[in-house]
Amino acid sequence: MENVSVFGAGSWGTALASLLGQNGHNVTLWCRRADQARAINVTGENPNYLRGHPISSNVTATNKIEEAVRSPLWVIALPTQAIRGFLTDVAQMTSVRPYICNVAKGIEIKSSSTVSGIVRDVMGDVSYSVLSGPSHAEEVIQDLPTAVVVASLNCEVAERWQAMFSRPNFRVYTSSDVMGVEIGGAVKNVIAIAAGIAKAMGLGDNALAALVSRGLAEIMRLGAKMGANPLTLAGLAGVGDLVVTCFSAHSRNLRLGLAIGKGKSMAEAISELGQVAEGAYTVKALKEMGRKVCEELPIVDAVYDMLYNDLAPEEALNTLLLRDLKPELPPAMQWM
Numbered sequence: 001m002e003n004v005s006v007f008g009a010g011s012w013g014t015a016l017a018s019l020l021g022q023n024g025h026n027v028t029l030w031c032r033r034a035d036q037a038r039a040i041n042v043t044g045e046n047p048n049y050l051r052g053h054p055i056s057s058n059v060t061a062t063n064k065i066e067e068a069v070r071s072p073l074w075v076i077a078l079p080t081q082a083i084r085g086f087l088t089d090v091a092q093m094t095s096v097r098p099y100i101c102n103v104a105k106g107i108e109i110k111s112s113s114t115v116s117g118i119v120r121d122v123m124g125d126v127s128y129s130v131l132s133g134p135s136h137a138e139e140v141i142q143d144l145p146t147a148v149v150v151a152s153l154n155c156e157v158a159e160r161w162q163a164m165f166s167r168p169n170f171r172v173y174t175s176s177d178v179m180g181v182e183i184g185g186a187v188k189n190v191i192a193i194a195a196g197i198a199k200a201m202g203l204g205d206n207a208l209a210a211l212v213s214r215g216l217a218e219i220m221r222l223g224a225k226m227g228a229n230p231l232t233l234a235g236l237a238g239v240g241d242l243v244v245t246c247f248s249a250h251s252r253n254l255r256l257g258l259a260i261g262k263g264k265s266m267a268e269a270i271s272e273l274g275q276v277a278e279g280a281y282t283v284k285a286l287k288e289m290g291r292k293v294c295e296e297l298p299i300v301d302a303v304y305d306m307l308y309n310d311l312a313p314e315e316a317l318n319t320l321l322l323r324d325l326k327p328e329l330p331p332a333m334q335w336m
């Protein structure tokens with residue numbers, strides 16, 4: 001059994017800490033606030049997230065970062081935009097060279113970088129893995145059947161995380177396609193915001209299915225430019241996560257889109273949600289990333305303009321529908 005620390009006691013960090021504890025690991029769950037850590041240790045539940053769901057007794061919560069960094073295995077469950085600052089602080093506190101498994105799904109605005117890039121910038125060539133796929137915390141904490149993928153450039157490391165996380169109702173596949181898994185997990189959040197807006201506008205199921213398919217086309221085009229394997233994006237970290245996020249009532253990104261589509265301002269929508277909707281930030285990073293790799297991302301652009309440039313959803317829809325007619329697949333992908 002392993003000693004592992006989970007950084008971030010939001011809904012995903014809590015669900016994964018409990019799952020690792022159920023698998024017999026000795027888990028430290030790092031919380032920002034002392035009162036939250038105390039409540040978890042006393043009541044066996046997180047008072048702020050996933051209430052009513054007991055957390056494994058193998059999990060000990062702490063807000064003392066110097067305790068949490070002692071574990072050799074780190075699961076990073078923080079919002080993407082907070083990861084660089086967090087790692088910069090903790091890197092100065094410990095000589096441990098941890099094995100890192102990132103479970104956040106986003107792209108950093110200031111660097112247009114996925115989390116592997118942030119970790120490399122701050123920690124150098126430390127061991128990095130990413131776990132992603134269709135997996136809402138609300139279902140994982142109830143032990144409902146879920147399948148995900150863990151990617152690392154080192155296949156033995158991916159297998160180590162696979163063995164740690166796997167349990168009968170949490171099936172973990174391995175992959176070596178770190179970039180594919182990261183891009184799939186990050187960009188689907190932006191498409192899910194678009195799905196929420198479309199739903200609020202009452203555009204119907206055909207429109208939602210078109211958004212998912214054309215959203216996947218944007219994910220695949222960008223992924224190809226970033227070196228991802230397109231087949232990764234047809235799997236759990238791509239199609240799988242795109243579908244669950246665009247259709248599940250648990251999705252924070254879908255709910256943010258629904259609120260925007262109903263005419264709420266960004267500030268109102270974010271404050272009502274009370275949790276991170278990564279797509280709202282990743283969309284800013286994608287504007288820059290798309291420009292750098294010269295890739296056209298029309299749905300991403302429409303979401304950006306609706307969120308940050310006051311573009312009305314009806315106008316965004318017209319812009320998308322009235323684009324030049326073209327083949328479904330770009331020439332480089334027309335194999336037959």
Ligand SMILES: NC(=O)C1=CN([C@@H]2O[C@H](COP(=O)(O)OP(=O)(O)OC[C@H]3O[C@@H](n4cnc5c(N)ncnc54)[C@H](O)[C@@H]3O)[C@@H](O)[C@H]2O)C=CC1
Nearest residue numbers: 009010011012013077078082104105135136137275276278
């Ligand atoms: N909730 C879910 O079902 C899933 C979430 N994810 C991803 O996991 C990541 C975390 O998401 P959630 O747990 O849902 O978010 P959340 O909003 O429930 O919790 C975020 C946690 O991070 C902490 N935090 C925020 N800013 C911080 C900072 N600057 N320094 C330290 N701690 C900070 C908050 O206090 C909170 O405990 C996101 O990237 C999300 O996309 C991935 C799969 C499933």
Ligand SMILES: O=C(CO)COP(=O)(O)O
Nearest residue numbers: 133134135136251252253
């Ligand atoms: O990534 C997720 C499920 O796989 C969670 O998505 P939301 O952040 O939209 O809830």
